[in-house]
Amino acid sequence: MFQFKWLWHNLKGDRARYIIALCLSVIGSSLTIINPYIGQRIVDTFIAGSDAAQNLRDERGLLIALGLGMIGFSLLRTGLSYFTTLLYERASQNMLYRVRIFLYNKIQGQDMKYYDRNRTGDLMTKMTGDLDMVRHSLAWIIKTIIESLTVFVAAVVYFFFIDAELTLWLLILSPPIFIVAFIFARRVRPMYVDLRERLSQLNTITQENIAGNRVVKAFAREEFEINKFTDKSVNYSEANKKAALVWLDYFPYLEIFSQGFTVILLISGGLLVMDGRITFGEFSAFSALIWGLSNPMRSIGIIINDIQRFFASVTKIMEVYYASPEIANHHNAAVKRRYQGRIQFDNVTFKYDGVTVLENINFKIEPGETIAIMGATGSGKTTLINLIPRFYDAAKGRVLVDGTDVRKLELDELRGNIGVATQDVLLFSDTIDGNIAYGNPDMPEEDVVKFARLAAAHNFIEKMPEGYNTIVGERGVGLSGGQKQRIALARALAVQPPILILDDTTSAVDLETEEHIQKSLRELDFACTKIIIAQRVSTTAEADRIIILENGRIIEEGTHAELLAKRGYYYEVFKLQNEGIGREVNAHGEK
Template sequence: MKVFKKLWPYISRYHYLFYGGILFVILNVGVSMVPGYINRKIIDDVITNGQVELLTRLLIAYMGVTILRSLFIAIQRYCIEGLSQKTLRDLKQSVYDHLQKMSFDFFNKNKTGELMSRMTGDMEAIRVVIAEGIIQLVRCIFYILFVGFVLIRENIQLTLISLAVSPFIAFFAYRLSERIKPVFSKIREQFSDLNSTVQENISGIRIVKAFHQQGYEMEKFDEENNEYFIKNYKAAKVWAKYFPIIEFLGGVSTVFLLYFGGRLVIQGEITIGVWMQFNSYLWMLIMPMRMLGHIVNMISRAIASGERIFKILETETEIKNKENPVYANRAKGEVEFKNVSLKYDDQYILKDINLHAKPGNTVAIMGATGSGKTSLINLIARYYDATEGEIYIDGIDVKDFDLKSLRKQVSIVMQDVFLFSETLRKNIAYGSPEASLDEIEEAVEIAGAKGFIKEMDEGYKTVVGERGMGLSGGQKQRISLARAILEAAPILILDDATSAVDMETEYKIQKALEEMEDKTTLFIIAHRISSVRNADEIIILKNGEIAERGSHKELLKLKGEYYKIFKEQYKELIDDDGYFKGELEVS
């Protein structure tokens, strides 16, 4: 019931459909009992007693009831189907909206395929239980109430005899629900794993083919697919164990009715018409019992899926606004780290970081892979929160800012460039949808993307493939850079943003950034000395700590980590003392 309590706020938004659907299900149950009574009258009054004049009226009544019942079924279906679709739409929107609020860390811990399965297969299980389960459950309850009441009034002895096996049917239905629910939970989990396998394979198909791993991928899918089969087969075995018992007991009720009811007819205690009415009504009573297995199956699937869906909705994001947050129109761009540390699973990723970037300054960050470069810049816009210490923008702690307002102050070109399956114009203007074509072209010019866009037949209307397929690595980086520049935020972060472009193009981009009218505070993560040499401050990270800091010339004089990188990259051009050949001093 916990799942359905959580689901109720979504259903209750459309209470008129919910209660309307239930009303017409009940009316349908009531009307469906009338043909049994008409059959009794035809047998007892028309056929047995020869009251032929009643036949026409009874047949007209029969047709009227049939039409009325069809109308009630149509209205109940309209109400319940509308309820299920609208509830599902709202629930999907809630999950999707909640996912937008989650931190990077949440997506690090949850596979894309798993999240997709919760938005598809799990949602469908919820829809089915609303669309079918409500009808079946209400119908069962009111068949038992209405039919039970009528049958007891007709002949309590025959009713009790016919329903003698009902407690056993209820018992086995309960046992089925107990056994099938955990099995369905495992099926939903395995479906997520299967979904993840397919999603990862399709996303990485070029790598798969490049390394000739199709066979390995097919084996991996075969294992997951077979595991999915095994879990479904286990559910089928549970179903096969209990459902036939429920069906058999339902049949036993009919045998009791035929035997004992037939004896009462022979003894003259009831008429054949009453017996026939009793028989048709008993089937209405037995039908809900026989449907218990299907209902249990449906509800168990929905519970397993609902638990997974609400687990997402109940997962609190670690990154959220404080009460009464600070709203800022445009910051100056001053950024300061004070004794900042970041831990992940009790391991320090960054430790005791202190840096101060004045408005318009350029700070370059270098270091080996895994040294914490990307983690450091991700703290500025609160994609993660620092474990210790504070980060300030214009003297205000970033945790005090409204998140949306904070992130408007920061534009970022991420290391893993992502482009949508949209036109180039829409990709560039993704963060600034109201930007004019002139503003877009200006950003494209600075990013060095104007040349190759002009060469395309459809220019800015060119639709790129999924994740930017069809563009080279350098082209994707320049589109991503143009997207960040167009936002015109006071703080610009370039995370290895020009690694795929040639050095000449990189130089032109750097010159264009320096000559921008609205000078931004620039953070550059790079591996090339050419990318960072003009920075106001260069920071060398090592194992999450600042190993060296200073300008290009200052760091060369230290002859430490930066000097080693410099010497490695320029070994063809410098002598053993670190001087450029033919020059008198370190450049």
């Protein structure tokens, strides 16, 4: 099966260790026939044989040797089992480590569409529970199958060596057991696929609610979220019980057949002993090894359960393992050059899941220019700027940076020349210093302070318990929205990018702080093209040009004064945001 080929491929580096473990499993399981054979010799020679009493007197050394042999082989099998388990664990843990690292790198390399279509909780389940199930399968399920088969085959061979007819009577129960197991496997597999999906939904609900705990508390929706989680938990529990209880439908049949081996042995074996066809010692060997037939049959349901879980988990892992991003970052090792910052949108159209988000977008930005973008919610502003660092690709047209289509640029180089700060700020569980210097971990402390000052963040950072060494907590817990935005702005400025993209980055700061930030952006000591998404006219007024988007199209473009003169969308926003509109309009030479 392809899943097992995938396992073998990922065992590279531990294949020899795993093969040795498999061989030792076969050897160790084969040795199970030794002690029954020794037991047969002891019974026939020293207990039930016609010369048993004389042998006890004359062959005591043999009896002691056989007894020591049983102890020795028991210790040998125990030692082999211990060493074999170590090999299985080492191979499976090494494979788990390699695959987990590979999957994490694979997820990191996916494009934005992948994250749009895959739930965080589902990805977490694949990286944890599914991977551990695969490791468990490699270390224990395959081991159990190999050992059960080996014991079964060794027992059958030994039984045939003693008496073929009795062996055939015992094996008559095997076909119905395998038929029951096959029916059980077909019935239970889709249940485990469904169970895996419900676990993913449960993890997604958990992740979303923990991450959004502030919103939950703000709306006093704790009880609603608890009920929602309870519903998902109940669904998962019911599916788990349903899959587990299916086994009870088949367990009686398998248990009856397994116990049937003993019944057949007692009846057929007893008759053969009475007929003198087999010795009492041979009968005792059959009795001692009958578990080699019954136990594998009895445990076949558990093995099938785990195998079906394995298939459900490995299928989900392989979805990530073989996923290919449409926009691939090959991380080519090349000397990264600094861009001039010239940007052009050449008849760009973008569609998302068949819906047109941007249509026929055309404009140019010269190096060092400041461009403001405004528009109603859903007009395509964020989508437009996401095309510049190539988070998405245009459906038609081209986005050019320094005259080159971004699809022909090396992604590390392109994104290394762009600083981005968004309204929805994500800060890592790290120090403030670490968050600001995220793009350049070797940045000197004085530079961190410098960019914090430019972003109007230095004053409040100094008042924190440990200043720049204060741990901000997950997603910036403990900071206000405006504080987080200023740290994010400092982080974007800290890489001194030739292209700076600010997506409504000052929406949560007061006007005085915004003015300080605007002044800092005008006086940067490095060449920088700035693209600013904003809703405040106070932010856009001093831009070199302002672009107005509506329903994915550019409806207005010009300077602050030019757009006021047009008396369109920008003019209406200006009136809404400013009192004394007549005085302001007259200041720009209008009626």
